[in-house]
Amino acid sequence: MSLNEFSLIERYFANIGSARYPAILSLGDDAAVVSVPEGMQAVMSIDTLISGVHFPESTPAADIACKALAVNLSDLAAMAATPAWFLLSLSLPDFDANWLQSFSEGLKQTAEQYQVELIGGDTCRGPLSVTVQVTGLVEVGRQLTRDGARVGDKILVSGVLGNASLGLAHLQQRTVLPESIKDLCLSALKRPVPRLELVDFLGRHASSAIDLSDGLVGDLGHILRRSRVGALIRQADLPVNHWIKQNEAYAHALNGGDDYELCFTLASKFWPAVVSWNLDNPDCLLTEIGEITDSNYTLIEGNQAIDLNDWHGYRHFD
Amino acid sequence: MSLNEFSLIERYFANIGSARYPAILSLGDDAAVVSVPEGMQAVMSIDTLISGVHFPESTPAADIACKALAVNLSDLAAMAATPAWFLLSLSLPDFDANWLQSFSEGLKQTAEQYQVELIGGDTCRGPLSVTVQVTGLVEVGRQLTRDGARVGDKILVSGVLGNASLGLAHLQQRTVLPESIKDLCLSALKRPVPRLELVDFLGRHASSAIDLSDGLVGDLGHILRRSRVGALIRQADLPVNHWIKQNEAYAHALNGGDDYELCFTLASKFWPAVVSWNLDNPDCLLTEIGEITDSNYTLIEGNQAIDLNDWHGYRHFD
Numbered sequence: 001m002s003l004n005e006f007s008l009i010e011r012y013f014a015n016i017g018s019a020r021y022p023a024i025l026s027l028g029d030d031a032a033v034v035s036v037p038e039g040m041q042a043v044m045s046i047d048t049l050i051s052g053v054h055f056p057e058s059t060p061a062a063d064i065a066c067k068a069l070a071v072n073l074s075d076l077a078a079m080a081a082t083p084a085w086f087l088l089s090l091s092l093p094d095f096d097a098n099w100l101q102s103f104s105e106g107l108k109q110t111a112e113q114y115q116v117e118l119i120g121g122d123t124c125r126g127p128l129s130v131t132v133q134v135t136g137l138v139e140v141g142r143q144l145t146r147d148g149a150r151v152g153d154k155i156l157v158s159g160v161l162g163n164a165s166l167g168l169a170h171l172q173q174r175t176v177l178p179e180s181i182k183d184l185c186l187s188a189l190k191r192p193v194p195r196l197e198l199v200d201f202l203g204r205h206a207s208s209a210i211d212l213s214d215g216l217v218g219d220l221g222h223i224l225r226r227s228r229v230g231a232l233i234r235q236a237d238l239p240v241n242h243w244i245k246q247n248e249a250y251a252h253a254l255n256g257g258d259d260y261e262l263c264f265t266l267a268s269k270f271w272p273a274v275v276s277w278n279l280d281n282p283d284c285l286l287t288e289i290g291e292i293t294d295s296n297y298t299l300i301e302g303n304q305a306i307d308l309n310d311w312h313g314y315r316h317f318d
Numbered sequence: 319m320s321l322n323e324f325s326l327i328e329r330y331f332a333n334i335g336s337a338r339y340p341a342i343l344s345l346g347d348d349a350a351v352v353s354v355p356e357g358m359q360a361v362m363s364i365d366t367l368i369s370g371v372h373f374p375e376s377t378p379a380a381d382i383a384c385k386a387l388a389v390n391l392s393d394l395a396a397m398a399a400t401p402a403w404f405l406l407s408l409s410l411p412d413f414d415a416n417w418l419q420s421f422s423e424g425l426k427q428t429a430e431q432y433q434v435e436l437i438g439g440d441t442c443r444g445p446l447s448v449t450v451q452v453t454g455l456v457e458v459g460r461q462l463t464r465d466g467a468r469v470g471d472k473i474l475v476s477g478v479l480g481n482a483s484l485g486l487a488h489l490q491q492r493t494v495l496p497e498s499i500k501d502l503c504l505s506a507l508k509r510p511v512p513r514l515e516l517v518d519f520l521g522r523h524a525s526s527a528i529d530l531s532d533g534l535v536g537d538l539g540h541i542l543r544r545s546r547v548g549a550l551i552r553q554a555d556l557p558v559n560h561w562i563k564q565n566e567a568y569a570h571a572l573n574g575g576d577d578y579e580l581c582f583t584l585a586s587k588f589w590p591a592v593v594s595w596n597l598d599n600p601d602c603l604l605t606e607i608g609e610i611t612d613s614n615y616t617l618i619e620g621n622q623a624i625d626l627n628d629w630h631g632y633r634h635f636d
Contacts, residue, residue: 122364
């Protein structure tokens with residue numbers, strides 16, 4: 001079957017995503033054109049997923065598509081920005097209609113779920129890799145950055161940590177998970193959920209935020225460096241599944257990547273808002289795991305205080 | 319040498335490009351934040367270059383960087399948009415300080431030349447590939463699209479066609495070029511020049527435009543399909559180097575990719591503006607190569623009229 005880039009895009013990538021902010025000009029020209037509403041700023045992120053690096057080669061195409069979009073949406077959530085549009089660059093080793101159909105369906109499902117519209121992209125032949133660039137909108141001056149944490153702020157995370165890392169360990173046969181949590185952990189790895197439901201809450205209450213892609217200790221470290229503060233976190237308070245507790249396998253929660261939960265800081269005075277959020281949102285519970293200090297980066301593990309400055313998150317080029 | 323993504327970006331990718339439109343928030347957070355001035359719209363494009371596909375594996379890193387940015391800027395030129403910001407996603411097989419330094423310098427040079435600012439990106443380990451996403455600005459409603467060509471419009475191209483294709487043929491030893499044009503053709507292939515100097519001219523005068531990445535016949539075909547018109551082009555009028563003329567190697571100009579010149583249409587009444595442009599811009603001459611007709615797509619080659627509807631431009635998935 002012969003199919004050029006033009007018809008490939010028309011067949012598989014037209015009408016992906018619903019339009020919260022309809023584009024002026026979408027697919028089919030040299031570039032897309034969008035309008036940023038008055039009083040808003042554009043928030044932009046890009047991330048590439050490569051076969052054999054970011055996902056196993058056997059990963060279903062729909063899962064790859066979902067994850068490629070989700071990890072970018074997660075960056076927007078951490079900025080308290082609402083997703084609007086995305087561009088896709090897709091490199092494929094060959095033309096496989098079934099694969100493309102599945103990829104397209106996964107992309108469509110995720111794009112519609114989060115109301116973000118595919119407005120452009122390119123395809124080419126090469127090793128399997130997917131790059132998504134996403135643009136969100138935030139009210140002028142209301143973006144949430146990494147540099148706003150203040151001494152005394154509480155440190156919180158959304159959801160449960162370590163599931164994706166456990167899922168990977170299971171896939172790589174480093175760990176055998178019980179049936180009771182296996183699917184949960186594999187799903188966390190394959191279909192991460194960007195915490196966009198927190199955009200409004202964070203924009204009102206948080207002082208800083210980051211999304212957890214490379215592991216809590218490393219990612220929170222970015223907030224500390226940018227904010228020029230320290231932190232104390234308590235291992236016993238980390239929201240983890242019962243298997244991690246039973247096996248004391250907290251490294252998955254502390255250092256495991258790919259959770260795509262949000263870690264953020266917030267002034268104590270906003271604590272009632274957290275309590276209220278948790279009552280209303282049982283699927284996105286917020287957990288206090290520690291507080292911002294004026295220096296040092298410490299983990300309380302039982303009776304021990306561990307210095308986290310020498311701790312390493314996942315590093316691509318170590 | 320150990321270097322994580324964070325310090326890699328800080329070391330090689332901070333302060334790339336001058337800021338015609340300074341970003342609100344650049345590198346170092348989950349996403350970048352930019353402000354689109356009132357009365358302007360954002361124009362967005364993305365393109366990936368892959369080692370062994372879009373450039374030979376031996377290509378110097380600086381050339382790869384220049385080309386990755388230039389091909390995206392070329393898309394903006396074809397939309398009559400002025401470049402503002404770009405994001406970079408870089409996949410590298412290993413950490414090579416010399417390569418990164420050279421890549422960074424090439425990127426910096428191109429970004430400064432065209433006043434576009436690097437505001438974000440990601441790096442990861444994988445097969446060598448470079449994705450650039452660029453955002454430009456255009457006055458509301460003034461974007462130049464592919465669907466505006468009208469019967470009677472003149473068809474023009476900028477610069478000289480076929481040099482990049484000849485350069486590739488020389489590199490691949492399919493052709494041996496004389497010294498007199500070898501460097502010119504290799505440079506056209508390795509360091510394409512985005513025709514941003516034409517942005518203002520096109521915005522005022524052109525009825526449609528496209529950049530020539532896949533070859534004139536195929537790319538002009540996109541304008542014809544979108545505008546629902548035909549065209550007649552004259553081979554003898556194509557702006558080509560003397561070697562192509564002597565060897566009647568017009569296929570390089572008609573079907574060769576990678577020129578990144580612009581092809582556009584314009585109403586006859588604007589012809590004086592073309593004459594005036596050519597007097598003032600000897601480095602970016604515009605050449606009339608044919609006209610828009612109401613149907614058919616025809617090449618006049620000597621006494622022959624060739625039907626171009628069956629002609630194929632470069633197709634990634636043929």
